[in-house]
Amino acid sequence: xxxxxxxxxxxxxxxxHGKVRTRFAPSPTGYMHVGNLRTxxxxxxxxxxxxGTFILRIEDTDQGRLVEGATDVIYRTxxxxxxxxxxxxxxxxxVAPYIQSERRDTYxxxxxxxxxxxxxxxxxxxxxxxxxxxxxxxxxxxxxxxxDPAQAQARVDAGxxxxxxxxxxxxxxxxxxxxxxxxxxxxxxxxxxxxxxxRDGLPTYNFANVVDDHLMGITHVVRGSEYxxxxxxxxxxxxxxxxxxxxxxxxxxxMRDQHNKMSKRHGDPSYEDLRAQGYLTDAILNxxxxxxxxxxxxxxxxxxxSLEELSEIFDxxxxxxxxxxxxxxxxxxxxxxxxxxxxxxxxxxxxxPYIRRTVTDPALDTAAIAALLQARCERLTDIPEKVAFFQxxxxxxxxxxxxxxxxxxxxxxxxxLSAAIEALGALPxxxxxxxHDCLIALAERLGTKNATLMWPVRIAAAGQQVTPGGxxxxxxILGREECLRRLRLGxxxxx
Numbered sequence: 290x291x292x293x294x295x296x297x298x299x300x301x302x303x304x305x306h307g308k309v310r311t312r313f314a315p316s317p318t319g320y321m322h323v324g325n326l327r328t329x330x331x332x333x334x335x336x337x338x339x340x341g342t343f344i345l346r347i348e349d350t351d352q353g354r355l356v357e358g359a360t361d362v363i364y365r366t367x368x369x370x371x372x373x374x375x376x377x378x379x380x381x382x383x384v385a386p387y388i389q390s391e392r393r394d395t396y397x398x399x400x401x402x403x404x405x406x407x408x409x410x411x412x413x414x415x416x417x418x419x420x421x422x423x424x425x426x427x428x429x430x431x432x433x434x435x436x437d438p439a440q441a442q443a444r445v446d447a448g449x450x451x452x453x454x455x456x457x458x459x460x461x462x463x464x465x466x467x468x469x470x471x472x473x474x475x476x477x478x479x480x481x482x483x484x485x486x487x488r489d490g491l492p493t494y495n496f497a498n499v500v501d502d503h504l505m506g507i508t509h510v511v512r513g514s515e516y517x518x519x520x521x522x523x524x525x526x527x528x529x530x531x532x533x534x535x536x537x538x539x540x541x542x543x544m545r546d547q548h549n550k551m552s553k554r555h556g557d558p559s560y561e562d563l564r565a566q567g568y569l570t571d572a573i574l575n576x577x578x579x580x581x582x583x584x585x586x587x588x589x590x591x592x593x594x595s596l597e598e599l600s601e602i603f604d605x606x607x608x609x610x611x612x613x614x615x616x617x618x619x620x621x622x623x624x625x626x627x628x629x630x631x632x633x634x635x636x637x638x639x640x641x642p643y644i645r646r647t648v649t650d651p652a653l654d655t656a657a658i659a660a661l662l663q664a665r666c667e668r669l670t671d672i673p674e675k676v677a678f679f680q681x682x683x684x685x686x687x688x689x690x691x692x693x694x695x696x697x698x699x700x701x702x703x704x705x706l707s708a709a710i711e712a713l714g715a716l717p718x719x720x721x722x723x724x725h726d727c728l729i730a731l732a733e734r735l736g737t738k739n740a741t742l743m744w745p746v747r748i749a750a751a752g753q754q755v756t757p758g759g760x761x762x763x764x765x766i767l768g769r770e771e772c773l774r775r776l777r778l779g780x781x782x783x784x
Contacts, residue, residue: 292405296398303384304506309341311509313367313374314348314498317359320559321366323551323615324513324543327577331540331608332511333372334578337600344505345377347388348498350491366560369570371596376505384505389497396492399500399530400453400485408529409485410434411441411451434482453486455496455522455529463521467537468605470514475521483522495519499526502535509605511538538605541612543580551615563620567643567670571595572624578603581613593626625667636663643672648680657721657766661758678751679766682775685752687782695744699783702745706780708735709746713764714773721765728761749779 313329315321321329336343345367347360367374376382386392403409412433433441434456445451457480464474485496492500502510517539527534542550551557558566563573575592578599584591588602628636637659644655644662658676666672677683690702697705712731716723732742747760750772756763764772 292398292402297402300395300504304504305342305383306506309336309339309508310344310506311336311341311511312344312346312502312505312507313372313511314346314501315363316348316494317363318356320359320561321362322557322559323563323577323580326366326370326560326573327543327580328511328513328540329367329372330370330574330578331538331582331603332509334600334603335509335511335538335605336375338603341508342375343373344382344507345374345387346501346505347378348494350389350494350497362561369564370560370574371570389492389501392497392501393491395504396497396500397486397490400492400496403455403485403526403529404438404453406529408456408525409453410436410456410482411445412454412482412484413441413444413449413451431482450488452484452488454482455485455526457482457522457525463524465520465524465534465537467517467520467539468509469539469541469608469610470517473517473520477521480522480525495522496526499523503527503530503532507535509536509538511540514539514541538608540608541581541610544612544614546614557615558617565670567668567672568620568624569627569639569669572620572627575599575627576620576623580615581611582608593623593630621667628666628669629664631663633660633663640666640669640672643669644676646673647677650680652768653679654766657762658757661762661766665757675757678753678756679763682778683752685748689748689754690745690779690783692744695740696738697741697744701741702748703780703783705735705737705742705745706749706776706783709742710773710776710780713769713776716769719765719769721761724765725761745779746776749776 311332313332315325315329333343335341345363347363349360364379374380376384376387378387400409404411410433412431414431414433431454433454458477461477462474463477463480464472466472483495484493486492501507520537520539524534545551545555545557549555560573564570574596575594578594579592582603583589584594584602585604585607594602628639631639633656637656640659640662641655644658648655648658658679662672662675666675687699691698708731709728712727713724716727728742728746729739732739735742743760747756747763748754750760750763750767752775758766767775
């Protein structure tokens with residue numbers, strides 16, 4: 290019985306044409322790993338560079354792998370990264386719905402259309418679900434492949450369980466084109482009759498994404514190179530329907546080292562993990578953009594780009610065939626560049642919650658503390674440990690007062706601290722300029738180098754050898770009372 294083509298004609302009429310349309314189509318199966326984020330970024334950049342449309346589609350047909358809350362992670366990550374979508378489940382659009390489980394009836398109709406066209410068939414063989422998912426079976430031995438269509442339809446009508454499989458040509462070759470890897474030809478004999486519709490009526494990923502990409506007018510399909518092996522079957526599906534094939538952009542994997550792909554199993558970080566580790570979203574995006582892509586022409590030597598700048602210069606031709614190795618030290622370098630490029634006000638705003646993890650005294654000025662950190666900070670999570678001494682003077686040994694470069698020892702330090710306590714205690718006003726002028730003048734009166742005075746003052750004030758900022762800044766932030774208390778404790782330690 291021939292299908293009524295009205296439905297299919299109506300679906301075709303909805304498809305937008307005339308501009309670049311790309312989609313990011315994640316499965317809500319957990320976290321947003323770096324490879325997924327890169328796919329989303331490249332897909333967004335292709336659309337924005339061309340003045341096209343970027344679509345968010347949720348591919349949730351694999352119900353067994355769904356993770357509660359994972360869709361929220363997708364929305365939150367996309368929003369934080371500024372990868373705004375023009376169409377999607379939450380904003381709608383001309384080819385809604387944008388969640389695959391809500392399009393179930395559509396896939397069944399198109400699978401039956403493919404059966405009628407002779408490019409798919411009903412299969413009633415008893416196979417395990419894993420076999421149905423993989424499609425790994427001997428085509429020649431499958432009796433359903435050559436079953437009379439009328440007999441197959443009768444068994445379907447009788448309610449017998451079935452799957453729908455793609456009918457791969459028995460001989461010849463299939464050639465597809467990829468924007469990165471060029472033309473690739475495979476022998477059809479190496480391709481299996483993959484399952485398109487499972488026994489539960491839901492489509493497999495391989496079928497649903499082809500149908501959705503066509504019906505949503507997708508012009509460029511960006512995905513990982515692990516899908517290159519499936520591309521010939523996608524091409525045959527497009528040919529079976531008589532549809533135009535989109536531009537394929539297969540990106541090589543992001544690797545944790547020379548031999549292993551990044552994986553949550555191996556403890557490799559997701560986007561949210563990187564944020565929790567103190568990396569800025571802008572730095573993450575900038576670094577991820579360069580994982581397998583490089584700018585060309587007069588931009589070739591640049592490393593730092595804003596998202597807007599990337600959208601202006603992004604070119605598919607700059608994507609590499611070679612795998613990219615994720616280097617956390619390189620990301621840290623980018624993060625430090627972004628932190629130092631911030632205005633002092635913006636850095637203080639970003640740093641404040643990290644400062645307050647260890648510096649809880651409201652009298653201590655977080656903006657002043659942040660000013661000491663900006664040039665010395667690589668990750669925001671480094672901050673709490675660096676500044677904890679402001680809240681509580683740590684225990685320390687008196688040998689810290691001895692420093693050859695500053696020409697101090699315990700006896701010199703006693704003299705310097707005693708003089709500093711007296712001079713600072715007499716200050717009529719307590720601010721950084723006053724503390725600075727006082728100590729510089731004191732060193733001159735004592736006939737000593739500035740460092741010889743500043744070293745023991747800083748050690749007594751901070752209780753540690755390495756600090757963000759010097760003696761003047763630390764004393765000013767601590768305030769008169771706390772600063773002098775610490776200097777007296779240092780003097781007692783030396784006595």
